[in-house]
Amino acid sequence: MFTRPKGTRDFLPKEMKKRRIVEEKLRRVFESYNFREILTPTFESFQLLSRKTGEEIRRQLFVFRDHGGREMGLRPEITSSVVRLYLNELKNYPKPIKLYYFANCFRYENPQAGRYREFWQMGCELIGSKYPIADGEVINLAMDGLDAVGVDYETHIGHLGVLKGIFQKFNLSEEEELNIRRLIDKEDYKGLRDYLESIESSQELREIVFTLLKFKGEREVLGEVREVLRDYPLSLQALRNLEEILEFVKKEDVVINFGIARGLDYYTGMVFEIYGKRGGAKQVCGGGRYDNLIELFGGEPTPAVGFAYGFDRIMMNIPDFEVEEEVILVVPVKKDINLLKKSMEIADELRRRGKVVEVDLMYRRLNKALNYANTMGIRKVIIVGERELEQGMVLLRDMRTGEQIGVKLEELGEYV
């Protein structure tokens, strides 16, 4: 027997239906902002995929060689592909360019709650605007989408420029910066303290870092933060940028959090993460500004900002709902060739009218067919028998009430 590859899933009809419904709601939000859908290949050259990241992501990449010996990888996220597409096809279009996507991604990781080797991301990239209003729009869009599907969430917004401004003043090496960011990101404050001591950082650095991390909260903290950062001009500049962005963020209840470092190295400015409140695999959305990435990929320096939803995690964070399908079953009273054909004709006619219609394909006895309708939750059954056909009628049975009426064939469409 064959089994599913580890970390992958089969989606059964019922769940698929729900996914499509949620997908459609999210799509409508992106499109209401006039973001336009694109689709890029499932695999890209290994070169492209590994461009912006180091060893860590390489370990998570599904890689293969094609028959021509070219190294390929399955996309672990979509932003790289969108940047490539932008440079290939759209770089001379009027800005801003607003694109969205919904696609599967692959990471070779150990599965756990809300984490799979194949998973779906829906996200967007806004390319060409460096202004705070663009950051604000993207954040608003992210929250609108979650509202549209009923996720209970908390939004955290930070800015990498603030920490960078501090680091610069202390001449830290790139590696030291990275290590510090990593410890901050995972909120390992003890480890952070130990590390800062191990690299013999100055007292001032330690103080400013921990002070900054303490200011996690509502917008009111910004005033105090400004005070704390008064000797760090670059940080103040970043803070100013963040304040401008927040002017455009329409919801008040967001958490200012300078601890958001984001693992992907390409972020340069505002960063944000949104957490669902239903435990396990909390992060349903992540994004931010990446003004260097396009340049890194060989294009003109171009500012950009975007985010991605973890679609599967959204599915875990929405209130459950039932999908109801109005299905009609047409069943002949006997397995007589003429009745069978007549049943198909009736089904055809109703389908043309937009109904979802099934004909009994199992040559079941009438009682078994009704039983089938019952277990399948099919509400309406059309019973086709000679006696009624002679008068141009069929029987229409409502499985829920048990009511059964004779209906003229011409009027059937109005009854079901």
Added chain:
RNA sequence: GCCGGGGUGGGGUAGUGGACAUCCUGGGGGACUGUGGAUCCCCUGAGCCGGGUUCAAUUCCCGGUCCCGGCCCCA
């Protein structure tokens, strides 16, 4: 990559170092040649894989694998 808990028909389960492995549900067919949630009958179908201990393993031990979850990292 590391750590914890699991794995019995399609789904849900019981039990056991020893005979054909329990029950419910589901699926197919029939009793009933035109009316359901019904009854009865028949059929279908299971101890993750490999090794070890043992006269004997689904049961005990080890390894692997997959699932669930945690770390790392992220969506």
